[in-house]
Amino acid sequence: MKNFYITTPIYYASGRLHIGSACTTCFCDSYARYKKQLGYDTRFLTGMDEHGQKVEIKAEEKGISPQEYVDILAERAKKLWKYLECREDYFVRTTDQNHIEQIQKVFEMMQENGDIYLGNYEGWYCVSCETFFTATEVGAEHVCPSCGKKVSIVSEESYFFRLSKYAKPLLDYIDSHPLFIQPESRKNEVISFIKQGLEDLSISRSSFSWGIPIKANPKHVVYVWLDALFNYLTSLGFLEDDKSLYDKYWLEGEVVHVVAKDILRFHAIFWPAFLMSINVPVNFTLFAHGWYLMMGDKMSKSKGNVIYPETLVKRYGLDSFRYYILRELPFSDDTVCTPEDYISRYNNDLVNDFGNLVSRTFSMADKYFQGHVEKEETDNPYLLDLKKTALETISLYHDYMKEFKVNKALQEINKLVSRTNKVIDETLPWTLFKEGQTKELKAVIYYLLEAIRIESVLYVPYLIETAPIIFAHLNTTKEEENLINLSFSNKNEYNVVKLEGPLFPRENDPDKAKEEIIKDMEYELSLGA
Numbered sequence: 001m002k003n004f005y006i007t008t009p010i011y012y013a014s015g016r017l018h019i020g021s022a023c024t025t026c027f028c029d030s031y032a033r034y035k036k037q038l039g040y041d042t043r044f045l046t047g048m049d050e051h052g053q054k055v056e057i058k059a060e061e062k063g064i065s066p067q068e069y070v071d072i073l074a075e076r077a078k079k080l081w082k083y084l085e086c087r088e089d090y091f092v093r094t095t096d097q098n099h100i101e102q103i104q105k106v107f108e109m110m111q112e113n114g115d116i117y118l119g120n121y122e123g124w125y126c127v128s129c130e131t132f133f134t135a136t137e138v139g140a141e142h143v144c145p146s147c148g149k150k151v152s153i154v155s156e157e158s159y160f161f162r163l164s165k166y167a168k169p170l171l172d173y174i175d176s177h178p179l180f181i182q183p184e185s186r187k188n189e190v191i192s193f194i195k196q197g198l199e200d201l202s203i204s205r206s207s208f209s210w211g212i213p214i215k216a217n218p219k220h221v222v223y224v225w226l227d228a229l230f231n232y233l234t235s236l237g238f239l240e241d242d243k244s245l246y247d248k249y250w251l252e253g254e255v256v257h258v259v260a261k262d263i264l265r266f267h268a269i270f271w272p273a274f275l276m277s278i279n280v281p282v283n284f285t286l287f288a289h290g291w292y293l294m295m296g297d298k299m300s301k302s303k304g305n306v307i308y309p310e311t312l313v314k315r316y317g318l319d320s321f322r323y324y325i326l327r328e329l330p331f332s333d334d335t336v337c338t339p340e341d342y343i344s345r346y347n348n349d350l351v352n353d354f355g356n357l358v359s360r361t362f363s364m365a366d367k368y369f370q371g372h373v374e375k376e377e378t379d380n381p382y383l384l385d386l387k388k389t390a391l392e393t394i395s396l397y398h399d400y401m402k403e404f405k406v407n408k409a410l411q412e413i414n415k416l417v418s419r420t421n422k423v424i425d426e427t428l429p430w431t432l433f434k435e436g437q438t439k440e441l442k443a444v445i446y447y448l449l450e451a452i453r454i455e456s457v458l459y460v461p462y463l464i465e466t467a468p469i470i471f472a473h474l475n476t477t478k479e480e481e482n483l484i485n486l487s488f489s490n491k492n493e494y495n496v497v498k499l500e501g502p503l504f505p506r507e508n509d510p511d512k513a514k515e516e517i518i519k520d521m522e523y524e525l526s527l528g529a
């Protein structure tokens, strides 16, 4: 069996998670489900990045200890992923004792390999991003190039990692592994950044204490990114006695790290350099997607344009949410989301196109054949074209999935759904019924059912509640719901049970719904999450 390991970034423990983080997590969950369909042994990791000055400050504001503060946030995050049916195999926390011990070992290994030295750091520091910036980056206004907040000069004794030493090895690695960083545009960004020259990286702090202490010099805590990035390995126990998970998923598996573009450099430069330093193979693919922009702006609590998953799931169901955010996945460019887009995609793709197709077809199977539809050969050009389109769709779907273009993969399913709907208009089953052309009618219904079965199998990772309902009404076997060897006409007969109600109830008043969603956005904001 082949192994597959997929990870989200571990989200920073600083507040409530919005649909930007939900996009990454749902992406990983759906992708793991897809790989499972293909017979992989999968491991899906998410978690929480719990150290750093920002956490220390927030906890103090709330009058609780940092540990109490991150405990609350970790529970909240777990609850949200459960609510969205994102089923991680492991939830890693950087305050876990086994993580802490392994990070301390990592630091010592880097030190033994001559990659760490003690020096003095002075620079422009953003507390929010926990990152130092150069004078050019902060400009005359002295603001953080990443979050826009004021930065200040910080000077402190610090350990440094010899990142400069890894510029050449990194470029060589990227060159010899063309699929390492995806999409291509992100790869080019990384290459040009490295070519500007890499400076050694400050990897400890002594100005605050909420972090992992360096054993040999405990007034220093490990820089939060060094601490955080290694979660992908500490959660596999790579420096513990039992290395079976590490062997299975890291050394012998396909590994994919999924991140948003703002943390590309940490994952494409620091992370592989850290691995090279301790002689762990850089055995992963990095997929960095774009941002969700709400009403044309990056989502941010201070801008008041944050939308939370619960608002949308409550109104239109979990499937609509998972479908929407992946159908609109900001693959390389950013995606602008609005409540009206959400509603129209829901009404168009799920209610009108797919939901309606399934309802109509099941009703016809019931009405014309009491649900019992045997396989019927045909030379009807419309039906043959539907079959051809379905087979092409399956192959295109896999091609796009290989490139992480889940949005395009979903578009291909949509096209097949449209083609299937069109067959009903082209073949006019009710006329065939009236004219008593039973053989022809049976072929039409059989072909429609086959198309619906194929669409449902492809939708399994996204419409996680609806696909099983359709299978139950189609009375399919596990074998017929299998993505491997999925093909047209490989089911001999159908025993269909018609649906009691619509799969996706229509939103009849989009204007009112839009207003209510916007009001909810503001309401959530006023809670001060």
Ligand SMILES: [Zn+2]
Pocket: 126, 127, 128, 129, 130, 144, 145, 146, 147, 148, 149
């Ligand atoms: Zn910042």
